[in-house]
Amino acid sequence: MRHVHGRARRAGAALAAVLTWAGLLAGAAGCTSDGGGIGDGIGEVFGKPPAAEDVIRITPDDGSKAVRPKDEQLSVRVSDGRLESVKVVKSQDARQTPVSGRISDDGLSWRPADDRLALAAKYTVDAVALDGQGRRSARHTTFTTYVPDERFIGYVAPENRSVVGTGMIVSLEFSREITDRAAVERAVSVTAKPATEIRPHWFGKDRLDFRPREYWKPGTEVTVHLGLRDVEGAPGVYGLQHKKISFTVGRSQVSRVDAAERTMQVRRDGTLLTTVPITAGAPATPTYNGKMVITEMLDVTRMNSRTVGFGGEYDIPDVPHAIRLTSSGTFLHGNYWAPQDTFGRANVSHGCVGLRDVKGGGSDTPAGWFFDRSLIGDVVEVVHSKDRKVAPDNGLGGWNMNWKEWRAGSAVK
Structure with a gap:
């Protein structure tokens, strides 16, 4: 009888265990008054997944909106x-x-x-x-991210894929005044093959020029990278x-x-190549001295004295072979209205x-x-005139600054 009773006790214990698990599963499988389910029941036993x-x-x-780049950075992390x-x-x-990005080591x-x-x-x-x-x-x-109401762009000279003379200066004129010049300067790079040192110089708050120490070597390939997008310039x-x-x-x-000899050596x-007779600025309106760079070439253009600060001294509608040397209006151009013996003998112009x-x-x-043999970026240097030296920011006049002065114009120290 003891043997039978022992087996009965073991069978009863096994049945109780089965009933216990069945009860747990039944309670877990069905809805309870507090909304608990199988996940809660197991979570109490094994720990809830985070x-x-x-x-x-x-x-x-x-879901963030209008995130400002200067306030937040993108990151993903685990503890x-x-x-x-x-x-x-x-x-x-x-x-x-x-x-692109990378996961830390x-x-x-x-x-x-x-x-x-x-x-x-x-x-x-x-x-x-x-x-x-x-x-x-x-x-x-x-x-x-934030959508700004105001933007700026930079107008670049020279044109993309152009062939230029060795005196070309890379010049950016911005559509808005720049107050954070260092940030904008860092976002622009100018490189060359073969490599040469190229430095920037600011003229005011809306113009940034780049040039090497000396004129470019013929055959140099120059690349300008504008990384201005989303840079806060002001x-x-x-x-x-x-x-x-x-x-x-x-x-x-x-x-x-x-200007004193009234000649031009090319x-x-x-x-x-040749020496040609010229006429420069008259004594009352002399031509600037200094190095000037060709920035524009026009087969024909109109020249009106009122557009350059004079009175009504002249208005010529069809000036041929007009080559711009300064932004203020100095040109090297064809002249058909002066007597032929003027060239090489007298200076009679208003500064051109x-x-x-x-x-x-x-x-x-x-x-x-001369027009047929010139390029944007060629240099024309005037000497022995009675006028002052052309300002470095008048056209591409940066070659009139020495290297130390030029480098001092960078906003990144």
């Missing part, structure tokens, strides 16, 4: 465990672009390669991580451009105008340099010959 947002912390917060993957996509200007964080967020963009972040107990979590978040005013401009330096041509790669020409412009005249 929420994904507690495992993976993403900045800026999900323990490790990140398995992070994928970030930037949507801007109707284009989607992957955002300890696996706890991810940062983008470029810390600066773009403006007027939507970011989508997908991250997968394992917590400290090996449980996998995933997060999907989005946020948008309070609340952000750059718009992200582009590349390139140009090639052609042959060297430097012409020397001697040298190509250091060799004298005149070469003999015919009405309509002739190809076989001194003016036509």
Whole structure:
């Protein structure tokens, strides 16, 4: 009887255990008055898995709007465990672009390669991580960045893919005044092949020029990178451009105008090509001295004295072979209205340099010959005039500054 009773007790204990688990499962499987279910029941026994947002912390917060790049940076991190993957996509200007970045060596964080967020963009972040107990979590978040009301751009000279003379200076004129010149300067780079030292110089708050120490070597390939997009150039005013401009330096041509001798010597790669007679500024209106760079070439143009600060002394509607040397209105141009014996004998202009020409412009005249052999970026230097030296910011007059003065004009010290 003892044996039977022992077996009965064991069978009863087993039945009680089955009933206990059945009761637990029945209670867990059905709804209870407090809304508990199987997850709560198991969670009490094994520990509740943490929420994904507690495992993976993403900045800026999900759903954030008008995020200002200077206030927040994009980051993904976990407190323990490790990140398995992070994928970030930037949507801007109707284009989607992957955002490159890397997970840290300890696996706890991810940062983008470029810390600066773009403006007027939507970011989508997908991250997968394992917590400290090996449980996998995933997060999907989005946020948008601030859309500025005001923008600025830089107008660049020379033109993209142009061939220029060895005196060309890279010049950017901005559409708005720049107050944070250092930030804008850092966002622009000018490089050359073969490599040479190139330095920037600010003229006021809206112009930034770049040049090497000496004239470019013929054949140099120059590239201008504008990384101005989203750079804050002034309070609340952000750059718009992200582009590349390139140009090639052609042959060297430097012409020397001697106002006292009334001649111009034209040298190509250091060799004298020819000497032509000229007429420079009259004693009352002399021509600037100094190095000037050709910035514009017009087959024909109108010249009116009132547009350059004079009275009604002249208004010539069809000046041929007009080559601009300064922004203030100094040209080297064809002259058909002066007697032919004026050239090489008398200075009679209002500050320009005149070469003999015919009405309509002739190809076989001194003016036509010089025009056909000139490039934007060629240098014309005037000496022995009774006027002062041309200002460095009048046209591309930066070659009239020595290297120390030029370098002092950088906003990045």
